[in-house]
Amino acid sequence: MGNTVAVIDYGMGNLHSIAKALKKASPTSNVIISARSEEILAASHVVFPGVGAIRDCMHTLQQTGLDKTIKEVAQSKPLLGICIGMQALMQHSEENNGVDCLGILAGNAKKFTHGALDSAGNTLKIPHMGWSQVKKTKENPLFRNIDENERFYFVHSYFVIPTDTSMTIAETEYPDKYSCALQHNNIVAVQFHPEKSQHAGIQLLKNFLDWDGRA
Secondary structure: OOOOOEEEEEOOOOOHHHHHHHHHOOOEEEEEOOOOHHHHHHHOEEEEOOOOOOHHHHHHHHHHHHHHHHHHHOOOOOEEEEOOOHHHHOOOOOOOHEEEEEOOOOEEEEEEEOOOOOOOOEEEEEEEEEEEEEEEOOOHHOOOOOOOOEEEEEEEEEEEEEEOOOEEEEEEOOOOEEEEEEEEEEEEEHHHEHHHHHHHHHHHHHHHHOOOOOO
């Protein structure tokens, strides 16, 4: 019998895409999409996805009370933040003229610099969109059986700067290095979209569902 994994439904993100990917990663797991606190808290693993603007994300979480639910999950069981879900776990984001986030992880989300150049002298577009190599900075269960410098799919204009760099478990470049995966106690977070990252993304989701919340 597999785990029960709850995908938090707060109206932002392709929830069916992530639910389908989780089911593919672990066919025996019970995958639910839920906005109900009691269902989310009863799950063994929780996924906090998201796309769009951080102001809308935080407003909806606060209006529904899911902000409190996520903070409770963060104290007790494996939690995976994806894209905006990752940024919302931090203390603050520069987006929308500055938005206070959940404050579960120490650090902030900052916008990519306009006009930055790649190694060939080409201007990098914002948002950062497409496949980029992810370099593991330390061994971690989330990246078990995933090749070094594997490519994952990104779509974002802001990136996370953790206060404690030891939380960083993987980096990518655009054009400078930045943290694209974090782990702190039972919480992991990724900037890329595992559900759009083909076999590597499915393996990462499988690793998360097999994880007990300890490094």
